[in-house]
Amino acid sequence: LEKERATIRIAAETGARQRGLGIAETDKVGRAAAASVPDEGPRDPTGYLAAQRLEDEHAIEGIMVIVRDLSELRWEHSAPVRVGCRMGRPEKAAPRVMNPMAHSLFPIELNGGNQRLLNNAIDKRTIRVQLGRRTCTVCGKESPLLRCHHRVVDAHGEGKAGEACGGATTSNPTKSNAYRRGEVQSVRMDEMVEDARIRLGIDRLPGQVKCMKKLNSRDQTPEAIEKGILRARHELPVFRDGTVRFDMSDVPTTHFRPREIGVPWKTLHGLGYTHDYRGNPLEDDEQTLELFPQDFIVAKGAADFLLRTAKYIDELLVRFYNMEPYYNADKHDDLVGHLICALAPHTSGGVLSRIIGWADCSGGYAHPLFHAAKRRNCDGDEDAIMLLMDGLLNFSRDILPANRGGQMDAPLVLTTRLNPTEVDKEALNVDSAWFYERDFYEATLNQPHPKDIQGRMDFVERRLGSIAAVRGYGFTHDCHAIDRGPALSAYKTLDTMIDKMNGQLALGQRLRGVNVRQVASSVVRSHFLPDLRGNLNAYGRQKVRCLKCGHSYRRMPLSGSCIQPKKETGRGLARMGVAKTEGGLCNGNLALTVSEGAVRKYIEVMRFVMDHYGVDLYTRQNAEWLASSADSLFNNDRAKQLSLSDFL
Structure with a gap:
């Protein structure tokens, strides 16, 4: 019809x-x-x-x-609805490192070379850097630090090495309305670092102490150089707010066993876990315990890093602040019971927590309410933790960047007590029941709207106003270990992109519900092609950088070399880094900032996928067109390298 x-x-x-x-x-x-x-x-x-x-x-x-x-029996589908999923992002458990990495928030401009090494700045004795102007309240001299760094003068008028004035300084900027109030000043780096070494009581400086090129804070006040030296001794990177952090993927959990987190039950008994979830006294490592809302199970990969951080804090307290050590940790189990601060990016509020154990995975286990207090919903997010003493000692608003977003990802406030009524409602929809009634299963056969059967569910929201909002959560399925399974996903263990693509598409070939050709077309169309197209645009719009002074240009100078005024290294003002008025130019070689390899990195992988698994015609033509564009950009038809066999 x-x-x-x-x-x-x-x-x-x-x-x-x-x-x-x-x-x-x-x-x-x-x-x-x-x-x-x-x-x-x-x-x-x-x-x-x-x-x-x-x-x-x-x-x-x-x-x-x-x-x-x-059959006379009642039969129902074991899985009426199957839900597919995809990997949003691979798991992570790694230290938070700035780009480029630094140990100290002290500026040395270009005096430290391309790697911003403190030893290179010391070799120049006096350097010129942009710092905030402050005046000592004791000796009256100007010092960029919060405590005056000038040497104490003896009866003969000579400065005593290792003995600083130490007086508190007050800010007196001449550019009070400027975006950044710092001014170019001369700093005797050799004397400052030598005095710091003597006060710390160490024989020699670490091999590499990496500093900053410049400070982006409003007052441009640096932190004490001693902190950077001690961080370098313990191989710890610093974040822009002065703290040492470790990032981990968020994983929610409500129950655990002492065996699973590698901590004896007697230790947990002293931390408040006196009874298991059934109310029985804790007497065994196999008993199941309910996690306190503000306790944290850290990834084992962070154990050594946090231990080095604790030793750094103790050494900072003893050598710099002349106080007693706090952690006294010799092994990572000594950190169990200590407080940490958890912080999510794009927020400015940390949440107080406590370390209770270690998990063999690349994530941090915590209560759903705890993750919600950080404004997270555990959909692949990763957050940072820091030792609480580190945040109290080293964090300062004065060193935060003054540009847009500088106040984000900084512990400006600290939530000390978790309140379930103040977290996002998404966490209040967590199911906390021990089992489901029969009528619940029968109601799901008709696929009703979730709101129609929410009365049969035991949500956290229904517990608000009582102790049950934070305690007494149930579970319907038990497991042998919360971290049982692959410690790392195949996306991180496989080395090359071809191996990763082969792994993904080989899995698709085993699944009846997956069309491998459509998967290959989707990967090429949504991942490789936009990356190649963006890299081609970036290559055409890239800047050029001087290999000698580090200055970058949006347009290549007509001379073909750097045209910045040359900074001499002789005596007088030139030794301080001041350019001569009639001096020459830098004339350093210029280099591209986007390489050919960065543009071509996915072309061979893309062709391998198209040849072995096949893609639709439109995707193939689009890929070949972009690949030919890259070839026409980099291949020189006039210059051809020949081998000896070509002349035979």
Whole structure:
């Protein structure tokens, strides 16, 4: 019937167009012609309805219709609905490192070379850097630090090495309304670092102490150089707010066993875990305990890093602040019970927590309410933790960047007590029941709206206002270990992109519900092509950088070399880094900032996927066009390298 109607409609629309009718009139004529063919219905209405009902039942019930007819028992689908998923991002458990990495928040400009090494700045003795102007309240001298760094003068007028004035300084900027109030000053780096070394009581400086090129804070006040030296001794990177952090993927959990987190039950008993979730006294490593809302199970990969951080804090307290050590940790188990601050990016509020154990995975286990207090919902997010003493000692608002977003990802406030009524409602929808009633399962057979059956669920929201909002959570399925499974996903263990693509597409070939060609086309179209297109644009718009002084240009100078005024290294003002008024230019070689390899990195992988797994024609043509664009950009037809065999 539909085929006959389509034939008549095409003929009517063709005649209408030949008569010169418009689009709307032609469509109207075609519809009227198709409607002229009557629909008398099926020849056997009863049989047609029965066949349609049988087809619908098979689409929904499948083989269960026959099974129920052959058995007197009640049979239901074990999995009525199957949910597919994809990897949003690979797991992470690694230190937070700035780009480029630094140990100290002290500026040395270009005096430290390309790697910003403190030893290179010391070799120049006096350097010129932009720092905030401050005045000592004791000796009256200007010092950029919070405590005056000038040496104490003896009776003969000579400064005593290692003995600093130490007076508090006050800010007196001359550019009070400027975006950044710092001014270019001369700093005797050799004396400052030598005094710091003597006060710390160490024999020599670490091999590499990496500093900053410049400070982006408003007052441009640096931190004490001693902190950077001690961080370098313990191989710890610093973040822009002065703290040492470790990032981990968020993983929610409500229960654990002492065996799973590698901590003896006696230790946990002293931390408040006196009874298991059934109310029995804690006497065994195999008993299941309910996690306190503000306790944290750290990834084992962070154990050594946090231990080095604790030793750094103790050494800072003893050598710099002349106080007693706090952690006294010799092994990572000594950190169990100590407080940490957890902080999510794009927020400015940390949440107080406590280390209770270690998990063999690349994530941090915590209570769902705790993750919600950080404004996270555990959909692949990663957050940072820092030792609380580190944040209290080293964090300062004065060293935060003054540019847009500088106040974000900084512990400006600290939440000390978790309140379930103040977290996002998404965490209040967590199911905390021990089991589901039979009518719940039967209600799901009709696929109702979740709001229609939420009365049968035990949500956290229904517990607000009582102790049950934070304690007494249930679970329906137990496991042998919360971290059982691959410690790292294949995306991180496989080395090359070809190996990763082979792994993904080989898995697709084993799954009946996956079309490998569509998967390959989707990966090429959504990942490789946008990356190649963006890299081609970046290569055409890139800056050039001087290899000598580090200055970058948006446009290549006509001379083909750096045209910045040369900074001499002789005596007088030139030794301090001041450029001569009639001196020469830098004339350093210029280098590209985007390499050819960065543009071509996915071309071979893309061709491998297209040749071995196949893609649709449009995607193949688009990929070949972009690959030919890259070849025309980098290949020189005039210059061709020949081998000896070409002359035989």
